[in-house]
Amino acid sequence: MIDAHIHLDQYHSNLDEAILRWQENGIEAVVAVASNLQSSYEILKLKQRFPEFVYAAIGHHPEAPPPASMELAELLDLIKQERKHLSAIGEIGLPTYQKKELYDRYKEEEYISVLEVFLQMAKEIKLPVVLHAVHEEAKKALTCLKRQQIPHAHFHWLKAREDVVSDIVSSGYYVSVTPEVCYRERDQKLARQIPMDQLLIETDGPWKYHGPFKDRETSPLLLKEISECLSNILTIPIHSLREKVTTNTKRFYTEGTYEIRNSVNT
Template sequence: MIDAHIHLDQYNHVLLKDMIDSWQNNGIEGVVAVASNLQSSYEILKLKQIFPNFVRAAIGHHPEGPPPSEKDLAELIDLVKKERRMLSGIGEIGLPTYRKKELLECYKEEDFVTVLEQLLSLAKHESLPVALHAVHEEAEKVLSLLKKWHIKKAHFHWLKASHEVVSEIVAHGFYVSVTPEVCYRERDQKLVGLIPVDQLLIETDGPWKHNGPFAARETSPLLLKEMSECLSNILTIPIDQLNAKITSNTNHLYNGGYL
């Protein structure tokens, strides 16, 4: 099993080696580690060097915060080009939703769109998939930008969108991941029914804390096992077959970055 979206740089670096050992001993083959900003992108690249066979690195700038300065964005773009060989994707990128109102008091919506377009153009140029934060109303806007930039390889992480928009996303061949919420939230269980199993990924978005049966647990890729049990029940696909399929989907999308 591979965690298709985790903020690995936000875990305790001192404990990480032991944590990864225990994850691997429990059947976790790897993670797609996404960055939050320039500083975090450097940290993800460092983690890729320390755990080259376990970490797939995606670097980028998370949209639920101030947009990067021009200097930081230029440095991030240069970093992607310079470290292209180490990378499996560009992310986490997208448009703000949860902090949108507050962010628009200081920035213009087009500032976020401009940053996203520059990173999509880079992804196209470097032939890298994008790990997207594009939820609710923003999902449709990001989808139209993917079309504008002729992006073929994209992953909508923890997607929440209307039935129509989800259908359009999957019709374009893009991937969609579900989080531990799929075990306890009807909205996410319904979403699964809209995603062809060939385009389904699983993620924790760790260390983000989840609720339901996971309320008392730290979020780590160890939750993937229970998630795949829930998915196996929802989709009525035998668990081994489902895990093999989802792993192969993740390998297919995030296929670069092997040193």
């Protein structure tokens, strides 16, 4: 299985050992996403250290001040330079949880324009995007994706109204669920709304969870339980479920996606 969204640069224990343990437990790869410029450099180093295991995505997380113009320029250059080592641009999007504080200091338009700059880059160099865009921002981000005609987007840990989710999936975008799908009805309802070919699973580690995962370290090892829960929710045999989400992750995050999708779309 593949963890479709993890902040691998935020794990400070011995990663060689941890990854070995994850691999022994059936974790084939992870999509490691960046939070800002410095974190993007870290992710690129991790890609060098674990080239097969890490699918790298670099970008600037939206629940923070927007990047200064120098920082944004450096990040865009880095994306271009490292294109062949990247699987996506992310994580990018619009703030929700810190919105109140951030919008006291920065304008929403500034966030929208940074998002659109990343989307234009993604289109130019043909990379998918990883989005943090939840609740009301999901619809706003979707509007940006459509305006920029972005073919490949992954809405990670999505929370949105049913009609917005429908619009996201009918636009061909992918959606992932987290360990919350094991204990929150909202996420179970979401999982049922995602077509099987567009569903991914993620931990967003090292973020901590509640319910059955309370006091447990978040790592890709939780994918085992997420997939068991999903298998029950969607009444799909566990093996088919795991195979399906793994294939989806590879289709989305590895080379050739653009060509495949574009040939299907035209």
